[in-house]
Amino acid sequence: MSVVTARLDKLFRHTGAALVALLFTAAALAGEPKFSDYPSHPINNHLKAIDWQSDPDANYFQSRLRDHLGEAPNFAGDQVLSYWGCGASCQMVGMVNAKSGRVTIARELIAANGFCYQADSRLLVVNPLWSPDEEGGDYFFKTAFYLWDGHQFKLLAKTAPRFVACDDSSERAANSGP
Structure with missing residues (x-):
C-alpha cells in the first residue's frame, strides 16, 4: 500500500x-415523536364526575383531581390530565376521562423536569427541556416520549434531555404543579 x-x-x-x-x-x-404524529380529537365534554373506584390510588389524590371538575379535556382528546409534586425534583401524573370519570394514576411516569402535552394529541413528553438554550447541559434525567393508547402509556423513545416545543396550545407542567 x-x-x-x-x-x-x-x-x-x-x-x-x-x-x-x-x-x-x-x-x-x-424519528423523534411529535405531537402531530399521534392526533386525537378533543371532545366538548367537561369533567362532571370522578369514579373513585376506577383506580386503587385515586383516593390518595382526591384534592388534585377534584380541582379539575368542570374543566375540558387537556390531553388525548378526552382526558383531563393533572400533576402534582412527590418530593424534591419529582412530579407524578394522573388523569380522569371526561366522559366516564375513570381515573388513571400513571405510577410509572415520574418526572424531574415536568411534562408536556396537548389536548389534540396522545403523546406525553416526560422531562422536556423548556428552552433550546438548555440543550447540552449535564442532566441526571432523560427525555421520554409516551403514547397513550386509551388504556395505558407505552414508551416510544428515550433520549438525552431535549427541547420540546410546547406552543400556545400545549400545556406545560413543571416543578410541583400548577
Whole structure:
C-alpha cells in the first residue's frame, strides 16, 4: 500500500465514521415523536364526575383531581390530565376521562423536569427541556416520549434531555404543579 493510499484510507475511515454518526444522529432526530404524529380529537365534554373506584390510588389524590371538575379535556382528546409534586425534583401524573370519570394514576411516569402535552394529541413528553438554550447541559434525567393508547402509556423513545416545543396550545407542567 502506497503512502498516498494509506493516507486516503485513514482519512476515509475517520470522515466515514463521522459521516455515519452524523447520519444516525439526523435519523434519530427526524424519528423523534411529535405531537402531530399521534392526533386525537378533543371532545366538548367537561369533567362532571370522578369514579373513585376506577383506580386503587385515586383516593390518595382526591384534592388534585377534584380541582379539575368542570374543566375540558387537556390531553388525548378526552382526558383531563393533572400533576402534582412527590418530593424534591419529582412530579407524578394522573388523569380522569371526561366522559366516564375513570381515573388513571400513571405510577410509572415520574418526572424531574415536568411534562408536556396537548389536548389534540396522545403523546406525553416526560422531562422536556423548556428552552433550546438548555440543550447540552449535564442532566441526571432523560427525555421520554409516551403514547397513550386509551388504556395505558407505552414508551416510544428515550433520549438525552431535549427541547420540546410546547406552543400556545400545549400545556406545560413543571416543578410541583400548577
